[in-house]
Amino acid sequence: MKRVAIIGRGASGKSTLAGRLGEITGLPVIELDKIFWQPGVVATPRDHWTAIQERLVAEERWIMDGDLGPYDVVEIRLRAADTILFLDFSLRRCAWRAIRRSRERGDFWQWLLTYHWQMRPILMEAIAKHAANADLHVFRNPEALRRFVAKVARETGLA
Numbered sequence: 324m325k326r327v328a329i330i331g332r333g334a335s336g337k338s339t340l341a342g343r344l345g346e347i348t349g350l351p352v353i354e355l356d357k358i359f360w361q362p363g364v365v366a367t368p369r370d371h372w373t374a375i376q377e378r379l380v381a382e383e384r385w386i387m388d389g390d391l392g393p394y395d396v397v398e399i400r401l402r403a404a405d406t407i408l409f410l411d412f413s414l415r416r417c418a419w420r421a422i423r424r425s426r427e428r429g430d431f432w433q434w435l436l437t438y439h440w441q442m443r444p445i446l447m448e449a450i451a452k453h454a455a456n457a458d459l460h461v462f463r464n465p466e467a468l469r470r471f472v473a474k475v476a477r478e479t480g481l482a
Contacts, residue, residue: 324348324350324405324406324458324475325350325383325384325385325405326380326383326384326385326403326404326405326406327341327344327350327385327386327387327404327405327406327407327408328387328397328400328401328403328404328406328407328408328454328457329341329386329387329388329389329407329408329410330389330390330397330407330408330409330410330446331390331409331410331411331412332390332410332411332412332414332417332435332438332439332442333390333392333417333421333427333431333434333435333438334417334418334420334421334424334435335410335411335412335416335417335420336410336412336420336465336468337388337389337390337410338354338356338388340388340408340410340468340472341354341386341387341388343472344386344472344475345386347472347475347476347479347481348386348475348479350384350385350386351382351384351385351386352385352386352388353379353385353386353387353388354388354389355387355388355389355391356389356391358375358379359372359389359391359394364428366391366394367394369394369396372394372395372396373396373399376396376399376400377399380399380400380402380403387400387404390442390446392434392438392442393434393442397446397449398449398452398453401449401450401453401454401457402453402454404454404457405456405457405458406457406458406460407450407454407457407458407459407460408460408462408471409446409450409459409460409461409462410462410468411443411461411462411463412462412463412464412465414435414436414438414439416465417435418435421435
């Protein structure tokens with residue numbers, strides 16, 4: 324596990340997971356939301372986002388967390404990743420987390436609501452096409468994710 328892509332519905336815990344895995348593994352963490360969204364919550368233009376990601380994935384070791392929905396060019400990360408962690412949590416869980424953490428824009432809620440039917444199939448197809456050799460872990464609940472993190476901690480001697 325040297326190049327880890329973490330994807331999933333908004334408010335699923337991608338950044339929290341990335342931070343924890345970064346602590347455990349020593350891999351540098353790159354939070355894509357902080358790079359992609361410009362001041363005023365303006366999206367980075369697609370061609371510029373592609374170039375930024377090409378530079379980021381050129382590094383030997385990383386954890387990248389983020390799922391930018393229709394704005395994303397996820398195949399760049401998928402092609403470079405050796406491990407993909409997909410937080411496939413329920414709408415109810417993610418909506419509750421989103422409500423607790425901050426105010427979100429309408430387009431965020433639209434993305435959150437339609438994720439399972441619109442974005443998830445696109446992501447699964449992109450994973451099959453661009454990351455067939457990566458280790459894919461799909462987590463449908465926090466307990467499964469906790470077990471995975473505990474296993475990684477044990478394997479690195481930090482448990």
